[in-house]
Structures are given as structure tokens and as C-alpha cells.
Amino acid sequence: MNTERTTGPLTRDSTLVARGLKKSYSGFEAVKGVDFRVSGGECFGFLGPNGAGKTTTMKMIYGAVIPTGGELAVTGLDVYHHEREIKRRIGVVPQENNLDDELKVEENLLIYGRYYDLPSKLVLRRAEELLDFMQLSEKAEATVEQLSGGMKRRLLIARALINDPEIVVLDEPTTGLDPQARHLVWDRLRALTAEGKTLVLTTHYMEEAARLCDRLVIMEGGRIIAGGTPKELIEEHVSPQVLEFRAGHDAIEALLPAVESAAEAVERTGDEVLLAYTQDADALLDEVRKSGVDVKNTVYRQAGLEDVFLRLTGRSLIE
Amino acid sequence: MRGAFRVWQRNVTIFRKFWISGLFPNFIEPLIYLAALGLGLGAFIQQGGISGQSYVQYIGPGLLASNAMFAASFESTFNTFVKLRFDKIYDGIITTPVNAEDVIAGEYLWAGTRAALYGTGFLGMLIALGTAFGQPLVTSWWALLIPPMLLAIGIMFSVLGTLFTSLIEHIDLFAYYFTLVVTPLFLFSGIFFPVENFPAPVPQVAWFTPLYHAVNVCRELATGPSVGVLVDVAWIFVFTAALALIPVQIMRRRLIG
Numbered sequence: 001m002n003t004e005r006t007t008g009p010l011t012r013d014s015t016l017v018a019r020g021l022k023k024s025y026s027g028f029e030a031v032k033g034v035d036f037r038v039s040g041g042e043c044f045g046f047l048g049p050n051g052a053g054k055t056t057t058m059k060m061i062y063g064a065v066i067p068t069g070g071e072l073a074v075t076g077l078d079v080y081h082h083e084r085e086i087k088r089r090i091g092v093v094p095q096e097n098n099l100d101d102e103l104k105v106e107e108n109l110l111i112y113g114r115y116y117d118l119p120s121k122l123v124l125r126r127a128e129e130l131l132d133f134m135q136l137s138e139k140a141e142a143t144v145e146q147l148s149g150g151m152k153r154r155l156l157i158a159r160a161l162i163n164d165p166e167i168v169v170l171d172e173p174t175t176g177l178d179p180q181a182r183h184l185v186w187d188r189l190r191a192l193t194a195e196g197k198t199l200v201l202t203t204h205y206m207e208e209a210a211r212l213c214d215r216l217v218i219m220e221g222g223r224i225i226a227g228g229t230p231k232e233l234i235e236e237h238v239s240p241q242v243l244e245f246r247a248g249h250d251a252i253e254a255l256l257p258a259v260e261s262a263a264e265a266v267e268r269t270g271d272e273v274l275l276a277y278t279q280d281a282d283a284l285l286d287e288v289r290k291s292g293v294d295v296k297n298t299v300y301r302q303a304g305l306e307d308v309f310l311r312l313t314g315r316s317l318i319e
Numbered sequence: 320m321r322g323a324f325r326v327w328q329r330n331v332t333i334f335r336k337f338w339i340s341g342l343f344p345n346f347i348e349p350l351i352y353l354a355a356l357g358l359g360l361g362a363f364i365q366q367g368g369i370s371g372q373s374y375v376q377y378i379g380p381g382l383l384a385s386n387a388m389f390a391a392s393f394e395s396t397f398n399t400f401v402k403l404r405f406d407k408i409y410d411g412i413i414t415t416p417v418n419a420e421d422v423i424a425g426e427y428l429w430a431g432t433r434a435a436l437y438g439t440g441f442l443g444m445l446i447a448l449g450t451a452f453g454q455p456l457v458t459s460w461w462a463l464l465i466p467p468m469l470l471a472i473g474i475m476f477s478v479l480g481t482l483f484t485s486l487i488e489h490i491d492l493f494a495y496y497f498t499l500v501v502t503p504l505f506l507f508s509g510i511f512f513p514v515e516n517f518p519a520p521v522p523q524v525a526w527f528t529p530l531y532h533a534v535n536v537c538r539e540l541a542t543g544p545s546v547g548v549l550v551d552v553a554w555i556f557v558f559t560a561a562l563a564l565i566p567v568q569i570m571r572r573r574l575i576g
Contacts, residue, residue: 098407115415
């Protein structure tokens with residue numbers, strides 16, 4: 001049976017497929033050949049430190065950068081030949097704030113709607129709905145200058161949705177926001193996924209990736225070094241339990257033999273911090289107590305994506 | 320090209336909020352030149368003026384052209400640079416179906432529109448003042464073609480300004496553009512005195528500069544054109560067409576890596 005997919009008004013293809021995607025800038029390779037596949041309706045993340053190539057990859061998706069090699073298909077259309085059509089179907093929340101400062105909140109949405117040739121009545125209605133969805137209705141008539149950082153970011157997200165896109169691309173959506181603003185954005189993004197939209201985002205915050213993403217890839221130095229659901233990544237690469245020991249330099253040195261023998265893996269993230277990964281935290285703690293070393297502070301936690309990144313690269317996500 | 324119209328529309332929307340402040344450089348300022356130089360300097364110019372016109376009558380239509388130049392130049396230099404580099408407006412627009420070519424075309428059109436809008440207001444003022452003081456500054460019905468010509472002149476200077484903007488990295492470099500390009504054009508294009516009286520090669524060089532022809536067109540249309548005006552009009556269109564695509568290519572490369 002021929003199951004060839006056709007793209008058109010009847011079938012909304014909200015997938016992304018990349019194979020060997022590359023980008024070089026006169027000698028510097030920003031993206032060194034990445035493969036990934038995003039399914040419709042999922043929230044897909046690119047987790048990695050600054051300079052990993054995440055933003056360049058996003059820009060190749062929304063046409064702000066032309067790849068130097070490889071394949072990339074967005075909503076079933078390849079980026080080399082169908083950029084305009086792709087742009088009609090996606091929404092972009094950029095890293096920087098490029099709102100029209102001279103205009104009011106609602107006007108920003110109306111202006112943007114024009115770029116998509118949407119009829120004004122439709123744009124007006126959608127603008128109202130989106131402002132409501134992003135909890136900005138009260139600020140519809142306010143100028144952009146009067147908004148807080150978190151509100152501006154929510155407005156950027158509302159703006160990215162004005163054309164009812166199948167895929168929304170978000171580049172570092174909560175960087176620079178205070179915790180309260182961040183949680184509100186996460187809440188709204190989860191609501192978007194619940195509506196069936198595909199989300200593709202980049203982040204260097206482990207918590208963001210763990211909370212929002214159905215699946216993610218970890219990027220470093222222009223390559224994808226691991227991928228899967230947050231749970232899979234943790235199970236595959238690190239032990240489930242982590243003990244963080246904080247003590248003076250000498251105490252840490254004295255502690256090493258005991259910990260190294262009892263733990264499955266050990267990471268030193270500073271002169272005075274020792275991370276021990278294990279299946280059995282209690283047993284490890286016993287060993288530490290037996291060693292008699294005076295540990296100032298011990299923190300017990302579950303392993304997270306930060307630990308996966310540390311394990312894979314020897315560095316932490318946030319420099 | 321629909322996209323270009325949308326970019327133009329955005330400018331109109333913003334302009335509506337700030338058009339009054341634009342009146343000052345684009346309307347009040349040339350009036351001041353007209354008064355100060357036209358009347359002040361004009362008082363020293365011998366009877367008979369310049370080819371039968373009083374000095375005020377001579378410089379009035381010329382200032383129409385330079386006004387268009389200044390309006391389009393500021394729009395395509397400082398305003399464009401700020402949108403490009405600081406506000407990152409164009410980066411936002413090109414994530415939509417409107418692409419870089421549309422953006423630049425829309426900005427050309429807008430700069431031309433601004434030049435034509437304020438220029439037409441200034442034209443109206445020239446007519447009013449001329450009538451009021453008994454020294455008609457506009458004496459021909461051909462002057463009705465001045466507004467569309469101001470649009471063309473504005474687009475021409477927008478192309479030139481955008482070309483410069485697309486090449487520079489720092490906003491302070493515009494000082495070079497205004498001092499070395501715009502100001503010499505303003506002074507040596509036959510607005511305040513005929514350049515024909517200068518020794519060669521000045522008149523010949525002037526023929527190859529844009530404002531010279533813009534001034535001729537405005538002056539001829541205001542007072543009744545000769546056939547020669549067609550040469551000036553053609554010059555403007557050819558110059559604009561020849562350069563128009565260059566900034567588009569450069570800007571496209573700047574916006575898309």
C-alpha cells in the first residue's frame with residue numbers, strides 16, 4: 001500500500017527531519033552534521049551550552065541561515081527550495097526581543113498578522129484570543145516599553161502564534177526571566193503542546209528541558225552527542241541517585257578513595273565539590289561516615305540532565 | 320511584492336504616531352532656508368535676479384528637491400540602521416513569508432513616500448507664500464507632476480542611502496555620508512547658484528550627480544518645462560534602476576547567514 005504523504009490543506013504535516021545538517025562560517029564549523037527527527041505534536045528540545053550550535057540549527061529551521069550541507073525538511077518541505085511556504089506554517093520566538101517598541105501590544109500582533117496576508121478581522125480575533133491565552137489581555141493597549149521582561153517574552157510567543165502555525169520554534173524562551181515569569185511561560189508552552197502543536201526549543205537550562213520536552217537531544221561543539229526522552233537519557237548515562245559532597249579541598253581529597261570505591265561514578269565540579277553517582281545512596285553514605293572525613297554539607301538528589309551532560313562532556317551546562 | 324507593501328504599511332502605521340515631529344526637519348527647515356537665503360541673500364542679488372527670477376523664486380523649487388533628498392537620506396541611513404542593528408526588526412520580519420528583498424523594496428518605497436508627503440506639503444507652502452508675497456514660486460500646471468517625481472527622487476536617494484547603510488558596521492560612519500555626499504550635493508547642485516558658471520570640470524561632474532537632475536526636474540516642472548527635462552527624468556530612473564538591486568543583495572547576505 002502506498003503511504004506517501006502529501007502536504008496540503010488537508011494534511012497538516014508538523015514534522016521536522018534533518019540528515020547530516022551542516023553549517024560553516026568561513027572556516028568555523030558551527031554545526032557539524034546533525035541528524036534529528038521531530039514528530040508532530042511533540043515538544044522537542046535541543047539542550048546544550050552556549051556556542052553548541054543550537055541557535056544556528058534553529059536559524060536553519062526558520063530560514064535565517066542557509067545550511068552549507070545536509071538535508072532539512074520542515075513540515076515536509078525542504079528548506080533549500082520552499083522557505084517561503086515553510087515560513088507560512090511556522091512561528092518563531094527569537095532569542096532577542098525584536099518587538100515594535102513604538103507600537104502598542106495589540107498593534108504588534110496586528111502588524112505581524114499582515115506579513116502573513118491574513119484578513120484583518122481574523123487577525124483581530126486571533127490577537128484577542130492570543131493575548132488572553134498568554135495572559136496579556138489587560139496590557140493590550142499598553143506600549144511595549146511598559147511591559148516587564150516576562151511580558152515581552154509572552155508577547156513574542158503570542159506574536160509567533162498569529163498565523164496559527166503547525167510548528168513553533170523557540171530559541172532560549174526563558175533566558176533572562178525571573179523564576180515566576182519562567183514558570184508562567186512553561187505553563188503556557190505546555191498548554192500549546194496540549195493543543196497539538198509541535199514545539200522545537202533550545203535551552204541551556206536542564207530544568208526547562210526536563211519539564212517541557214517529550215524528547216530532546218544534547219548538543220555540544222556542533223554535534224549531537226545524545227538523544228532520547230529525559231528519562232531515557234538519565235537511565236542510559238548516569239546512576240539514578242546523586243550525592244553532592246561539599247567540604248574543604250583537603251577533606252575532599254581524603255574522601256575520594258572511599259567514594260570512588262563505593263560509587264558507580266564520580267565527578268569533581270570544583271575544588272570543594274564532589275559528585276557521587278550510585279544506585280544505593282544509603283550504602284555510599286555509610287562508607288563516607290566510616291571514612292571519618294568531616295563533610296560540611298551533603299546534598300542528596302535524583303540525577304538530572306545536568307548530570308547526563310556532565311557525564312558526557314566533563315563540563316557543566318552553565319559555564 | 321505583496322511583502323514589500325506590508326513592510327511599507329508597517330512604516331505608515333508607525334509614522335501616523337510621529338508625523339508631527341517629522342514636520343520639523345522636513346518642512347520647517349527648508350522654510351527657514353527659503354526665508355534666510357531667499358530673502359536675506361536675495362536682497363544682495365542684483366535686479367533681474369537669476370535668469371529673470373528673483374532669488375527666492377530661484378531657490379524655492381530647488382529646495383523641493385533637496386528636501387526630498389534629506390528626508391529619504393535620513394530614513395535610509397539612521398532609521399534603517401537602527402531597525403537593522405539595534406531593534407532587529409528586519410530579523411523578525413524575515414521569519415515570516417516576507418523576505419529580505421521585500422523588506423528593502425518596502426523601505427525604498429517608504430522613504431520615497433515620506434519624501435513625497437512632506438515635499439508636497441512644502442510645495443503647497445511654496446505656492447501659498449508665493450501668492451501671498453506677489454512673487455509666484457510656482458507658475459505652471461506641470462507642477463502637479465512634482466509629487467510623483469518627489470516619490471521617484473525619494474526612492475533614488477533611498478537606494479543610495481541604503482547602499483551605504485548596508486556596507487557599514489557602526490552608526491557613526493554616517494557622518495561621512497552626510498558630510499562627503501549629502502552636503503556637497505546640497506551645495507553644488509544648482510539650488511543656490513547655477514553650477515554652469517563654474518570652470519570645468521565642475522558643471523560636467525555635477526551632471527553625473529543625482530541631486531542636480533532632481534533640482535532641474537523640480538525647477539522645470541514648477542515654471543514650465545522644456546523638452547530637456549526628459550533627460551533629467553530619464554537620468555533619475557536609470558540611476559535608480561542601476562543601483563537598486565545592489566543593497567538588496569548586500570542586505571540579504573547580512574540578514575541571512
